[in-house]
Each structure stands twice: as structure tokens, then as C-alpha cells.
């Protein structure tokens with residue numbers, strides 16, 4: 137078959153790596169480099185690996201339809217337009233398909249809004265073709281309906297991800313960054329405390345280091361318990377800006393407040409240790425009576441890593457602890473001590489609607505708390521079907537996409553102790569020898585409609 141190597145003065149082309157399956161381009165043998173329409177160009181990444189994110193309106197008759205693309209920057213060039221005004225343009229390198237020929241070419245980005253041709257193909261793309269300047273569409277005819285296909289299947293793109301955390305170098309963050317970068321995404325750690333807000337209803341913004349933060353495709357909140365409230369406000373602001381947050385501010389809030397969390401568990405009929413709460417010192421005895429009596433666990437509502445959890449062996453000890461907390465105006469809950477758990481609990485790691493890993497944590501001989509930070513030891517464990525079901529239901533009850541569900545094994549079945557919104561990765565990854573960070577990134581891609589790497 138004779139190869140069709142003629143192109144007309146206008147041709148259908150596609151830019152597969154930018155998820156632009158059909159664009160009508162004008163050939164211009166007078167131009168060396170090809171140019172593509174781009175608006176809202178934002179630079180990100182580090183100096184060595186600079187990227188741009190930009191919008192394209194590929195459909196001539198519908199300026200409202202836009203596709204957001206990201207690509208690696210290979211250069212910046214000064215281009216002189218016909219009216220003598222020079223413009224500094226980003227140059228990206230991407231694949232172009234003209235008929236059956238596919239090749240990588242550099243393309244400059246420029247605003248071609250309201251122009252009939254959203255792309256100019258210069259000599260660099262026409263190598264191997266002969267131009268028939270009086271004819272058009274000599275190559276394969278494409279169709280704007282291809283965009284529907286791209287929308288249905290999702291498309292692969294590089295994401296700009298912000299990680300909200302105060303510990304840039306902790307194991308979990310480094311693992312998340314590594315997993316994201318492996319999939320071609322770019323991560324930036326944003327120190328939660330250094331973010332500040334502009335709460336204008338029609339223009340919500342997050343500021344950082346004197347500048348307005350750009351658009352992120354996704355935010356991964358890794359918010360420590362010490363700044364839950366402020367962290368939630370920042371996540372809320374990103375949500376108001378339309379950014380997808382891997383765990384919503386609301387779900388973080390519910391899971392962090394032990395009282396609200398227990399109420400959410402009860403509402404969803406999820407088993408948990410018998411729990412009581414009271415505000416007034418007059419009710420100390422009454423709350424103790426609501427539980428099965430001593431030994432009892434008294435927990436500060438804002439406790440984390442087991443630091444505000446006390447085991448009161450007798451009723452007398454329990455009422456002293458309760459009085460002390462009441463004096464300090466520190467809100468707390470009182471809970472049955474689940475003795476059968478024998479100082480161990482299970483941590484089930486939930487991503488979306490799946491339990492992806494689990495471990496058992498056992499307290500040291502001197503303690504009843506199994507938190508790894510309190511000297512607990514982790515070991516491998518196969519959770520029962522019931523435990524898996526309960527963990528998934530508990531994460532759902534809080535509205536969390538990423539959750540570490542802590543469960544106590546008692547003689548009358550599993551009981552949920554706590555649901556953590558920023559579960560650590562280290563212990564559980566090491567015990568199970570799996571890459572949970574990669575699973576988190578896969579889930580994030582799925583939620584954002586990014587096609588799988590192989591698609």
C-alpha cells in the first residue's frame with residue numbers, strides 16, 4: 137500500500153500524552169516549532185524537573201470545553217509574533233499523531249483563544265510529509281466525539297499533589313512522595329501551620345510564605361492531633377477551592393473527636409466498648425454506674441498515641457481521675473476496660489472500601505496500651521471476615537477514605553476503639569511487606585479519574 141505522506145493546510149492531529157485525541161491544526165512551513173493553545177499556565181516541580189499544568193479548549197465551536205494537561209518543560213523560548221511583540225513561551229515535548237505517523241516533538245504553549253486553529257504544526261512535526269498547501273484533511277479524519285471516550289475511560293495525567301504535614305521527612309510522607317513520583321506525579325509538602333487563609337466567599341485562597349498557593353489536583357492531609365482544628369480549617373479551604381482532599385475536613389473532625397466518633401459508631405451500629413460521658417462533676421458516680429464498673433478506662437477526648445488514656449483499677453481510682461479531669465476542664469470519656477483483649481489491639485488499614493493491610497499491636501508487660509509509641513510491639517495477623525467488615529463500616533461511618541481502624545478482640549466479638557484519619561505507614565508496611573503508599577496513590581488516581589498507567 138502506498139504511504140500517504142501528504143498533508144493539507146489543515147489537518148486533524150492528536151496529542152495522546154496530553155489526552156487530546158482530536159485537534160484541527162494548521163500547517164505552517166514558515167514556522168520551525170509547533171505551537172499549541174494553552175491558558176492558565178502554571179509551573180510546578182523543582183528546577184531539574186519543571187512541569188507545567190495548562191488548560192486547552194480543543195473544540196473550535198465550544199470554548200467552554202476544556203481539558204487540563206500537564207507536561208515536562210524542556211525549554212523557554214522568546215518568540216516574535218508577526219506584529220513585532222515578543223513573547224516568552226514554555227516548550228514542552230510530547231507525542232503527536234498525524235495519520236498513522238507518531239513522533240515526539242517540542243511544542244510551544246501560547247494563548248490562541250478565539251483563534252480558529254488551536255494548534256499550528258511547524259516544520260518539526262512535518263518531517264517526512266509533503267505539504268499540499270491548496271488541499272485540506274489529507275490524513276485520517278478524526279472526530280470531537282473522541283473526547284467522550286477519553287472522559288469515560290479517564291486519562292492519564294501528571295498530578296500536582298499537596299501533602300499537608302508538619303513533618304516533611306517522616307517515613308509515611310517520604311513513602312507517599314516516592315509512590316506518587318513513581319507514577320509521574322509531583323508532590324509538595326505544605327507545612328499545615330504555615331498555611332494561612334483568605335476566607336472570601338467568592339474567592340477562597342490558601343496563602344503560604346507570602347504567596348497564594350496555586351491549584352493542586354489533590355491534597356493529602358496528614359494532620360497531627362496537636363493541630364486538628366487548624367488543619368481541618370485548611371483542608372476545608374482547599375475543599376472550598378474545589379480541590380479533592382484524600383479525607384475530607386468533616387471526616388477528620390469526626391474521627392478526631394472521640395465523643396463524636398463514638399456517636400457515629402453507635403449510629404451505625406458498630407460494636408465498641410461501653411462508653412459514657414458527662415460534663416458536670418455532680419455526675420461522676422452516675423457515669424461510672426453507666427459502665428460495667430471498675431476496672432475502667434478514662435480517656436481524654438483529645439488523646440492520641442495513648443497519652444491521655446488511663447486505666448483505673450478501682451471505682452475509687454476512677455472517681456479521682458474523673459474529678460482531676462473535671463477540675464482541669466479537660467473533656468473525657470469513661471469506658472469499659474476490655475480485659476479479654478489482653479493488652480493487644482488490631483490495626484486495620486482501610487483505603488476506600490477495602491482493608492489493604494492489618495497488624496496486631498501488643499502492649500509491653502508494664503502497660504495495657506498497645507500503641508507503638510507507648511512501647512507496643514507489632515506482629516502480623518490475619519483478621520477475621522467479621523473484623524474486616526467492621527473496619528470497613530467504621531471507616532465509612534466516619535466518612536474517611538483512608539483510615540486506620542483500631543479493634544479490640546473481646547469475648548463477645550470485635551469492638552472498635554478508634555478510627556485514625558492519618559494512620560502511619562511504617563509499622564504496618566514493614567510487617568506486611570507491602571507498599572501501602574502506592575495503594576493510596578492508586579486510589580487517589582481512581583478518585584480523580586486518572587486512567588491506569590497501562591491504559
Ligand code: ADP
Pocket residue numbers: 409433435439440441442443444445471472473474475477479480481499504505506507542544553554
Ligand atoms: P489514643 O487515641 O490515645 O491512642 P486509644 O483509645 O486508641 O487512645 O487507646 C490507646 C490504647 O489503650 C489502645 O490501643 C488499647 O491498647 C488500650 N485501650 C484503650 N481503650 C481500651 C479499653 N476500653 N479496653 C482495653 N484497652 C483499651
